[in-house]
Amino acid sequence: xxxxxxxxxxxxxxxxxxxxxxxxxxxxxxxxxxxxxxxxxxxxxxxxxxxxxxxxxxxxxxxxxxxxxxxxxxxxxxxxxxxxxxxxxxxxxxxxxxxxxxxxxxxxxxxxxxxxxxxxxxxxxxxxxxxxxxxxxxxxxxxxxxxxxxxxxxxxxxxxxxxxxxxxxxxxxxxxxxxxxxxxxxxxxxxxxxxxxxxxxxxxxxxxxxxxxxxxxxxxxxxxxxxxxxxxxxxxxxxxxxxxxxxxxxxxxxxxxxxxxxxxxxxxxxxxxxxxxxxxxxxxxxxxxxxxxxxxxxxxxxxxxxxxxxxxxxxxxxxxxxxxxxxxxxxxxxxxxxxxxxxxxxxxxxxxxxxxxxxxxxxxxxxxxxxxxxxxxxxxxxxxxxxxxxxxxxxxxxxxxxxxxxxxxxxxxxxxxxxxxxxxxxxxxxxxxxxxxxxxxxxxxxxxxxxxxxxxxxxxxxxxxxxxxxxxxxxxxxxxxxxxxxxxxxxxxxxxxxxxxxxxxxxxxxxxxxxxxxxxxxxxxxxxxxxxxxxxxxx
Amino acid sequence: xxxxxxxxxxxxxxxxxxxxxxxxxxxxxxxxxxxxxxxxxxxxxxxxxxxxxxxxxxxxxxxxxxxxxxxxxxxxxxxxxxxxxxxxxxxxxxxxxxxxxxxxxxxxxxxxxxxxxxxxxxxxxxxxxxxxxxxxxxxxxxxxxxxxxxxxxxxxxxxxxxxxxxxxxxxxxxxxxxxxxxxxxxxxxxxxxxxxxxxxxxxxxxxxxxxxxxxxxxxxxxxxxxxxxxxxxxxxxxxxxxxxxxxxxxxxxxxx
Ligand SMILES: [Cu+2]
Numbered sequence: 001x002x003x004x005x006x007x008x009x010x011x012x013x014x015x016x017x018x019x020x021x022x023x024x025x026x027x028x029x030x031x032x033x034x035x036x037x038x039x040x041x042x043x044x045x046x047x048x049x050x051x052x053x054x055x056x057x058x059x060x061x062x063x064x065x066x067x068x069x070x071x072x073x074x075x076x077x078x079x080x081x082x083x084x085x086x087x088x089x090x091x092x093x094x095x096x097x098x099x100x101x102x103x104x105x106x107x108x109x110x111x112x113x114x115x116x117x118x119x120x121x122x123x124x125x126x127x128x129x130x131x132x133x134x135x136x137x138x139x140x141x142x143x144x145x146x147x148x149x150x151x152x153x154x155x156x157x158x159x160x161x162x163x164x165x166x167x168x169x170x171x172x173x174x175x176x177x178x179x180x181x182x183x184x185x186x187x188x189x190x191x192x193x194x195x196x197x198x199x200x201x202x203x204x205x206x207x208x209x210x211x212x213x214x215x216x217x218x219x220x221x222x223x224x225x226x227x228x229x230x231x232x233x234x235x236x237x238x239x240x241x242x243x244x245x246x247x248x249x250x251x252x253x254x255x256x257x258x259x260x261x262x263x264x265x266x267x268x269x270x271x272x273x274x275x276x277x278x279x280x281x282x283x284x285x286x287x288x289x290x291x292x293x294x295x296x297x298x299x300x301x302x303x304x305x306x307x308x309x310x311x312x313x314x315x316x317x318x319x320x321x322x323x324x325x326x327x328x329x330x331x332x333x334x335x336x337x338x339x340x341x342x343x344x345x346x347x348x349x350x351x352x353x354x355x356x357x358x359x360x361x362x363x364x365x366x367x368x369x370x371x372x373x374x375x376x377x378x379x380x381x382x383x384x385x386x387x388x389x390x391x392x393x394x395x396x397x398x399x400x401x402x403x404x405x406x407x408x409x410x411x412x413x414x415x416x417x418x419x420x421x422x423x424x425x426x427x428x429x430x431x432x433x434x435x436x437x438x439x440x441x442x443x444x445x446x447x448x449x450x451x452x453x454x455x456x457x458x459x460x461x462x463x464x465x466x467x468x469x470x471x472x473x474x475x476x477x478x479x480x481x482x483x484x485x486x487x488x489x490x491x492x493x494x495x496x497x498x499x500x501x502x503x504x505x506x507x508x509x510x511x512x513x514x515x516x517x518x519x520x521x522x523x524x525x526x527x528x529x530x531x532x533x534x535x536x537x538x539x
Numbered sequence: 540x541x542x543x544x545x546x547x548x549x550x551x552x553x554x555x556x557x558x559x560x561x562x563x564x565x566x567x568x569x570x571x572x573x574x575x576x577x578x579x580x581x582x583x584x585x586x587x588x589x590x591x592x593x594x595x596x597x598x599x600x601x602x603x604x605x606x607x608x609x610x611x612x613x614x615x616x617x618x619x620x621x622x623x624x625x626x627x628x629x630x631x632x633x634x635x636x637x638x639x640x641x642x643x644x645x646x647x648x649x650x651x652x653x654x655x656x657x658x659x660x661x662x663x664x665x666x667x668x669x670x671x672x673x674x675x676x677x678x679x680x681x682x683x684x685x686x687x688x689x690x691x692x693x694x695x696x697x698x699x700x701x702x703x704x705x706x707x708x709x710x711x712x713x714x715x716x717x718x719x720x721x722x723x724x725x726x727x728x729x730x731x732x733x734x735x736x737x738x739x740x741x742x743x744x745x746x747x748x749x750x751x752x753x754x755x756x757x758x759x760x761x762x763x764x765x766x767x768x769x770x771x772x773x774x775x776x777x778x779x780x781x782x783x784x785x786x787x788x789x790x791x792x793x794x795x
Contacts, residue, residue, distance in 0.1 A: 130563020172566035228635025
């Protein structure tokens with residue numbers, strides 16, 4: 001059968017149109033929609049809204065830290081801003097924007113008309129609005145927002161040290177975000193397993209779909225554990241339970257175990273979909289197919305699996321059993337193997353290709369360079385003696401930003417530049433896209449590379465000021481942050497200008513070669529409401 | 540052609556956003572009442588009511604569009620996978636509470652700690668049999684459904700609901716007895732883990748009962764047939780799951 005032949009296959013929602021449920025216009029079209037494309041678009045907007053807030057928090061922090069002894073922020077406000085920066089970047093920017101891009105792209109890539117459960121999809125999105133609002137609102141309440149870092153270790157979060165409502169709202173905001181993640185996870189896994197077009201076998205799926213499948217499976221296993229831990233923290237504060245209370249025979253370390261059982265895999269929740277995007281962008285701009293597709297799939301699944309066995313590497317300084325330390329140290333280093341397979345496959349993909357250095361490609365290459373640095377410092381930190389030495393110093397801050405900024409954010413930017421013409425139907429200015437890339441790449445290294453030095457010199461993290469001997473490195477980091485701020489402003493203006501008066505995008509603005517063109521580039525930009533007039537058949 | 544093009548338009552619905560914002564009110568009420576604002580409890584109840592109402596209207600839409608729509612056969616497979624994944628995620632939440640109990644036991648010098656009660660096994664043992672029996676009655680109902688014997692289905696659901704209610708009464712009796720001897724959720728990590736695990740499980744029994752009631756209503760209205768009975772299947776999976784969790788609770792909390 002030719003692609004485009006009429007295939008009698010029902011769509012994912014009711015065939016009959018009921019009176020009163022015909023598509024609406026205006027604001028109600030967005031508020032009541034169950035279309036994965038509109039929901040995906042709203043996810044992206046909301047995530048960038050939270051990104052702007054969390055980014056502004058970062059700018060304020062770098063201003064406070066530009067020189068020793070400044071008084072831009074009061075110490076307790078610094079703690080709140082620092083905690084919310086981490087929380088928002090992880091739970092309200094990176095995870096939702098990955099869900100948003102996947103929401104838009106995955107159903108089209110597998111040849112479906114929508115997600116498996118369109119209304120459930122809508123509720124997953126809308127839950128994020130009250131969740132994020134609760135956290136933001138806590139800034140303005142008495143006692144302010146949660147101030148115990150994004151990790152919120154007890155006893156800092158116990159009632160005697162955090163008496164205000166901030167920690168309660170932090171817990172419940174994450175509860176809502178977690179519910180959103182779990183419902184979304186169910187939806188994505190069912191969609192990918194059950195809604196693929198005829199002939200779209202699992203091992204024919206684009207790499208991005210595979211990474212989303214693995215990511216959403218991780219979410220389904222890990223997020224409930226976080227929900228349990230959050231419930232325990234809440235009942236400790238509100239109903240007098242003793243889970244994390246040493247006086248009651250409980251143990252604050254239990255929180256660390258449960259929190260990291262979720263939060264180490266959360267790193268992969270944040271970076272695996274990015275790797276999927278890179279695995280499509282590199283071939284698209286090299287004119288070659290992805291090298292070692294099956295190896296990539298296995299490496300993705302392997303990272304997802306081993307990711308559940310390494311949570312203790314965050315607790316080397318906590319006094320856990322030395323045999324556990326050895327196990328967690330070894331398992332953490334093992335993750336370098338599947339990660340290495342991926343990096344070599346990407347390099348082999350671009351090797352000998354005819355490369356086109358468009359903005360998405362630049363960000364994809366930047367991702368590889370920066371993620372390798374984050375991966376290498378990750379292996380250092382997996383070594384117990386080194387980790388104990390730099391524990392809770394700026395070295396850890398440097399490492400995690402090379403993974404989450406150099407990794408996740410560079411990939412997100414690559415993905416946004418790659419799919420934006422498809423989503424909005426408009427082209428953007430390539431020159432300013434490249435300027436954004438170079439400012440981000442340079443600014444990122446200026447900001448975070450010196451933090452390695454600060455950490456090795458012993459500068460503790462999460463403190464609003466520092467001793468004068470760390471000044472030079474902090475001057476550089478704050479200058480880098482300013483460069484990043486300029487870059488992100490250019491990004492925002494370029495995108496808004498493109499939406500306002502960009503040129504119309506054709507179905508395939510990147511001129512993919514036949515072997516790299518996935519299904520979303522075969523339909524118009526933006527795609528019609530039902531994605532495909534007739535469900536495609538893949539041969 | 541116009542109708543054909545329309546037939547694949549996504550169906551808008553107002554219930555997802557209403558349900559989500561109702562759920563968002565619950566924490567507002569909870570936190571404000573915990574920090575001394577009297578109206579907080581009212582806000583909490585309002586949020587709960589909106590969530591439940593939104594979810595029930597959503598359920599009504601599902602019954603109308605999905606379960607008995609033209610793509611129902613295709614939908615059945617999707618819904619089964621989804622229910623299995625949902626139950627798996629519930630199991631993971633229980634796992635975190637079991638982990639807390641096992642962690643506390645491993646680190647405690649003595650278990651139960653000094654001054655804590657030893658549990659009488661009679662009530663939980665009887666409860667175990669009641670819950671196991673209720674799984675059997677529900678399974679018989681499934682067989683009756685496949686043979687299209689509606690009376691059997693109705694009898695089975697009513698039996699199961701009664702047994703579940705008896706279980707909850709037994710649980711309440713035990714709680715009352717223990718509270719009488721001044722043992723409660725604030726009695727150190729021992730009381731904490733006991734009441735949180737059994738209470739969280741009891742909450743799931745309650746949810747299972749509500750689910751069975753909803754399915755009972757659908758059976759009475761003739762919306763559950765041998766060909767189309769996903770709601771029955773889902774409620775029954777959920778019930779068996781709650782039953783299996785109880786076996787773990789009984790073994791780990793009471794016997795070991
Ligand atoms: Cu980790």
